[in-house]
Structure formats: C-alpha cells, structure tokens
Amino acid sequence: MRRPVAVAGAAAALLVALTGCSLGTADAVPGAVRVPTGPAVTPLPIPEVEPSGSAAAVTDPFRRAADGTALPVLERTPGAVFADVTQADLCGPRYSAGVRGERASDAEEAAAAYGVEDSSPYTTDHLVPISLGGSNEVSNLWPQPKEGAFAAAAKDTLEAHLRGLVCQGAVPLETARQALVQDWRAAYDTYTARPLATPSPTAAPTGGDGGVVSGGVCATDGEVVRSPEKQVRLTCRPDAEGVLRWQRRA
Structure with a gap:
C-alpha cells in the first residue's frame, strides 16, 4: 500500500529537476523591475461621529449633515x-497643477463602495x-452629488476659501483638513463666514470698470x-497667497 506515496515522491523529484530550483526557494525573475513607490501617503484617523438613527440610513449610501447634505461615510472614505x-x-x-489626478479605476x-452604478449624477x-x-488614494475619494444647494460646487467654494485661510496663516492646515473630514457642511458655515484679507486695490491690476480684470482684487469668493x-x-477666487482676485477659471 506504499506505492502511491512512492509515485508521488518521484513526481515531486521530477518537478524539481525540470524547474531547476528547490522547493521553497524562489529566485528573482531576470528582467523584473520593482515598481517604485510614490510619495508617502498617510491615511487620516476616522473621527467619532454620532450614528444616524433614522430608518432611511439603512438604504442611504451617505452620511448626512444636520440639513440633509450628503457626507462621505468615514469607514469607506476616511481621507x-x-x-x-x-x-x-x-x-x-x-502646487495643485503638479499633482496627477486620480485614476479612472480608483x-x-x-x-462601487457606495453602491453607485450610474455615476452621471455624481462627481468623484x-x-x-x-x-x-489630499492624495489620490481610494480612501480619499467618494461619489459626491452634483445637484443640490450644498453639493459639489459648494464644497469647491469651501475648499478654495479654506486654502486662502490656511495660506494667510488664519487656520492651521491640520485643522482645515479635519474640518472637511468631520463634517464639510458644518465647516462651510464656520469658515466661509471668515473673510480673507485683501490688499489695497491700488496694488492690483485695474480695468476699465472698477478693477474687474483678470488679477484684480475682488470681494466675494x-x-x-x-x-x-x-x-x-x-x-x-483666492490666489496662491490667499488673496481674492478675479481669475479666468470656474
């Protein structure tokens, strides 16, 4: 009754001989190149938030602000x-122009993590x-609704304003990041109400109608x-120094 064992042992020996390597040893494949690592990315800790007790939360793919604004689920998108x-x-x-955008697959x-099949009503x-x-890691991406009083456009406005406050030294960088992660809708009310410092209009380019010219100082973000x-x-929009100026971009 030992014949099957002997046959199996012979087969294993033949396999070793044919492959030219011993079991448990893996030589490097000639020509293989290790994929270089990119900049160090740090996942942000998931903040503690009050769980939603509504029945709608069972099917709603998003966390919700006090006024119903869609917020990312932090277990899926901690930042x-x-x-x-x-x-x-x-x-x-x-700076932003030098950071490559996210991959389509990401x-x-x-x-998909939010159960979104039709992406047309959303923006990444x-x-x-x-x-x-922020990095382009999947943990920092979520499908945000495009439509609504506080949707993608409102968050874009907040982000530009926060960057201005950070660059002017009015808000610490980490504070701005955590405000966005915790509840960006609440952060909108808190930080867009804080005006950005503006220089004297005479220090900026002026146009034929009250300085409405690219690069001219403006007042309302x-x-x-x-x-x-x-x-x-x-x-x-705020410029690189956080000063509100007329710029040729949406």
Whole structure:
C-alpha cells in the first residue's frame, strides 16, 4: 500500500529537476523591475461621529449633515494626505497643477463602495482636496452629488476659501483638513463666514470698470462676472497667497 506515496515522491523529484530550483526557494525573475513607490501617503484617523438613527440610513449610501447634505461615510472614505506636503508647498504657485489626478479605476472603485452604478449624477470628490495636500488614494475619494444647494460646487467654494485661510496663516492646515473630514457642511458655515484679507486695490491690476480684470482684487469668493472690455468669464477666487482676485477659471 506504499506505492502511491512512492509515485508521488518521484513526481515531486521530477518537478524539481525540470524547474531547476528547490522547493521553497524562489529566485528573482531576470528582467523584473520593482515598481517604485510614490510619495508617502498617510491615511487620516476616522473621527467619532454620532450614528444616524433614522430608518432611511439603512438604504442611504451617505452620511448626512444636520440639513440633509450628503457626507462621505468615514469607514469607506476616511481621507488620506501626502505626509510630506507642508503649508509652504501648498501655498506655492501651481502646487495643485503638479499633482496627477486620480485614476479612472480608483474613481470606479470609490463609487462601487457606495453602491453607485450610474455615476452621471455624481462627481468623484477628494474628501481632503489636493489643494490642501489630499492624495489620490481610494480612501480619499467618494461619489459626491452634483445637484443640490450644498453639493459639489459648494464644497469647491469651501475648499478654495479654506486654502486662502490656511495660506494667510488664519487656520492651521491640520485643522482645515479635519474640518472637511468631520463634517464639510458644518465647516462651510464656520469658515466661509471668515473673510480673507485683501490688499489695497491700488496694488492690483485695474480695468476699465472698477478693477474687474483678470488679477484684480475682488470681494466675494465664488462670484462670477464678465470683464467689461473682453467679456471674459472671471471668477473671484483666492490666489496662491490667499488673496481674492478675479481669475479666468470656474
């Protein structure tokens, strides 16, 4: 009755001979290149929040603010930042332009985590925005509704305003990040009410109609106008130093 064991042993020996390696030993594959690691990414700790007691929470894919605004579920989207990015980096010229956008597969994975099959009513949002050092990790992405009083556009306004406050030294970077993670809707009310410092209008470019020109100082974050001379669409946004200026972007 030992014949099957002997046959199995012979087969194993033949396999070792043919492969030229011993069992339990794996030589490096010639030509294999180790994939280089990117910048260090730090997942943010999940803050404690009050659980929702409503029956709708069973099927609702989102956490909800006091007024019903959609918030990401922190167990799925706790946020993640580049650990080596400083305030000085963020407030330098064109920092955000140097950070590669998220991969389509990561956006799809983030949507799937929320049970979203039709992505058309949503936009892939960075919970901690790139402009505040947020990374493109799936743990920092969530499908945010596009429509509603406090949807994607409102969060974009908050992010730009927060960056201005951070760059002016009015709000610590970590405080701004945690406010977005905890409840960005509450953060909107708290921080957009805090005005950004503006220099004297004489220190900025002026146009033919009260300084409504690209680069001119403006007063209301998010306001959109058209320049009187060239009819160019300008938006009032904080610049790299956190100063509100007319800029040619939405």
